[in-house]
Amino acid sequence: MQNSPTTRNDQIRVAVVGATGLAGQQFLAALSGHPRFHVTTLAASTRSAGKSYAEAIRHSTGQLGWYANEPLDPTFADIKITPANDLDLSRIDLVFTAIESEPARELEPKYAAECPVISTASAFRYEDDVPLLLPGINMEQAVLLDRQRERRGWKGFISPNPNCTAVGLAITLAPLHRAFGVRRVHMVSLQAVSGAGRSPGVIALDVVDNVIPFIPKEEEKVAAETRKVLGVLDGDRIAPADVGISVTCTRIGVIEGHTEAVHVELAKDVSADDISAAWREHGADFLAAGYHSAPDRLIHVHDDPFRPQVRLDRDWGNGMTTVVGRLRRDETVPNGWKYVLVSHNTKMGAATGCVLVAEHLVAAGYVKPRR
Ligand SMILES: NC(=O)c1ccc[n+]([C@@H]2O[C@H](COP(=O)([O-])OP(=O)(O)OC[C@H]3O[C@@H](n4cnc5c(N)ncnc54)[C@H](OP(=O)(O)O)[C@@H]3O)[C@@H](O)[C@H]2O)c1
Secondary structure (H helix, E strand, O other), X not given: OOOOOOOHHHOEEEEEEOOOOHHHHHHHHHHOOOOOEEEEEEEEOOOOOOOEHHHHOEOOOOOEOOOOOOOOOHHHHOOEOEEHHHOOHHHXXXXXXXXXXXXXXXXXXXXXXXXXXXXXXXXXXOOOOOOOOOOOOOHHHXXXXXXXXXXXXXXXXXXXXXXXXXXXXXXXXXXXXXXXOEEEEEEEEEEOHHHHOOOOOOOHHHHOOXXXXXXXXXXXXXXXXXXXXXXXXXXXXXXXXXXXXXXXEEEEOOOOOEEEEEEEEEOOOXXXXXXXXXXXXXXXXXXXXXXXXXOOXXXXXXXXXXXXXXXXXOOHHHHOOEEEEEEEEEOOOOOEEEEEEEEOOOOOOOHHHXXXXXXXXXXXOOOOOOO
């Protein structure tokens, strides 16, 4: 298996910053028992600093606020939370950050000056020397991490994942764009409440029995980031794909998993079989590396028109497989097609996706033990 350590010195010492939040908890689920990444530091805001991890996520009612399906690893429960602005970077090889954009803008460059940072935050996603690595799609863009190091004088780098709603969209569009060309995309999302985090989160009274038709700043992020993920290296930057992307993002009363209804206009006349084959074969080279957190396949295609359903399909491949279905022609536009996808927002869309990128960056030599 890739990423298996031969000696203790091969282990990568990892800090998770924002460990108490929803994405942070999924990092802990993905890192529990990991063959190569050894969690040594858990960090969060000053609200949690100094408490044990279990104390920090316990509600005032006494209930443990742990939201991953996997149990909390008891070896993490007793770790004392470090304040995020006080990490001992000399004892850390890799930082995973799961914090909001505002603290990330201040903290991530401080960490990156010393060691690699892989982030779920949007703070640096739009900078020219920052790729949005998505497993199996654009890993060749990791070369920009070297430019970052040179240009910014850092020992490390910042590698953010794309927005969780852009993740499923980009994963399903990438093989179509490569094989046939994508001209225009319309997408309507039905997004899970976990996407809003623990704080501020979504009030149950607002979202149960309801659809909230607006998620601030989400639609701009999804369009710009999907274009960047589908883009190509152009010298020291990524030239975004020339694809028109128009989206409407809504929030619904589902805990995990984003559903997206996608209309796509292709550049070529192809068949449903051509599209399904492009999806089914997608990522085979990347998956052949056998990374610890990788699923068996990046995309699963349903023929049953009643699938994908978020409750039944979000956990395919431990939440790392994007599930598509309802593929049919859109007769109102030339070369138009429609489909529905389900993507796990806190696993492939956040923490486990970042861990998989990290596994690839270890294999590619961008992340290594520093002792
Ligand atoms: N949830 C998702 O589906 C998802 C998907 C993709 C990307 N993301 C991104 O991941 C990041 C975290 O999201 P989330 O949903 O996990 O949020 P969350 O549940 O609200 O958790 C936020 C985390 O950040 C910590 N924090 C807050 N203020 C801080 C500060 N000033 N300094 C250091 N740490 C601070 C919190 O610690 P305390 O507990 O001490 O307050 C907590 O650990 C965001 O950038 C979000 O956009 C989330």
